[in-house]
Amino acid sequence: MNEMRLATFNLENLDWSPGRPEAFARRRAALLPLLDDIDADILCLQEIDAQKTSKHGPRAYLALDRLFDGTRYAGFHRFTSLRPGADTPADVHNLAILSRWPIRIRRQIHHEIVPPWPWPPPRDGDVTPPPIAIGWDRPMLYAAVELPDGRLLHVVNLHLRAPRPVPVPTARGEGSSRALIEGQFVAALKREGQALEARLFAETIFDAEPDALLAICGDFNADEHDAPTRLLRGGRDQGEDAPRALLALEERVAPASRYTVIHAGRPTLIDHxxxxxxxxxxxRSTAILNAGLQDEFYAKDPIDGSLHAPVMAMFEISG
Structure with missing residues (x-):
């Protein structure tokens, strides 16, 4: 049997500093066993920081290079994100897709289908607040990987915004209850808006290839019942037999192990x-490597490893 192992893993702000080599060494020592156990052929990563090559130099993926140096992943094909509108990575929360097999198509998507829009906050007494721009915090990545049998596997790597309030200026001040309420709503617009763009992009793949091999992977910052996941799955309310519905492979893990984050004692499934x-x-199988996972609510910096558990799905392929 020929296997393909597809995995997603939030690396929890992977960073490196020449002044703190011991901190990176601890993180690497905690992450590498998980990456070895995943043994992925295609790996979607989130939360990768980029470091400056010199004081005034551009940012590059120095931490990612050091993480994989000397490992099986060092020779993989790699596709990484750029800051939208720039030719260098963002300082934090970048994405990467690594593949054992050639990546035939690479595309970064950021407001290509769903444009940014202004949201006008409601009046507060005599004050009319200015509109707030609704835009995604980061892009998503799309890669078409050529499998050994010549077919293309379409992979989308996505990291949606966390459901934390966005700072919203109001006449009552940013810390007011009104500002927090409106900020929570803006965060939902950002999170669900980008989920919509990812799902509409998937629709374009199905338009061209109705029987496409397609996976949307990543940190959705949403559990299986939240609106972003429902949007991405598409057709869930019609049933999983809907032709373009996406099936949640992480839900095929036994319920007791079906979580990727622990928050204040509550196991949650937000990586999909x-x-x-x-x-x-x-x-053929799915695994969530969450043994020994720290509770993100109580974890203290510096964090060894990640506060997310990786998810790996194994498939049988020909060729």
Missing amino acids: ILASHALAAMW
Whole structure:
């Protein structure tokens, strides 16, 4: 049997500093066993910081290079995100797709389908607040990977905004209850708006290839019942038999182990691998590597490893 192992892993602000080599060494020592256990052929990563090559130099993926130096992943094909509108990475929260096999198409998507828009906050007494721009915090990545049998696997790597209030200026001040309420609403618009863009992008793939092998992977900052996940799955309310519905492969793990983050003692599933029907037909197993996962609410800096558990799905392929 020929296997393909597809995984997603939030690396929790992976960083490196020449002044703190011991801190990075501890993180690397905690992350590498997980990455070895995943043994991925295609790996979607989130929360990768980029470091300056010199005091005034551009940012580059120095931490990522050091993480994979000397490992099986060092020779993988790599596609990484850029700050929208720039030719260098953002300082934090970048994305990467690594693949054992060639990446034939690479595309960064940021407001290509759903444009940014202004949201006018409601009046507060005699004050009319200025509009607030609704835009995504970061792009998403799309890669078409050529499998050994010549077929293309379409992979989307996505990291949606966390559901924390966005700072919103109001006449009552940023710390007021009104500002927090409106900020929570703006965060929802950002999170669900980008989920909509990812799902509409998936629709374009299905338009061109109805039986596409498609996976949407990443940190959705949403559990299986939240609106972003429902948007991305598409057709859930019609049932999983809907032709373009995406199937949640992480939900095939036993309930007791079905979580990727622990928050204040509550296990939560916010990292996902969604698969098209054609890809799910090749599925054989799913694993969530959450043994020993720290509770993110109580964890103290510096964090060793990650506060997210990686998710890996294994498929049977030909060729």
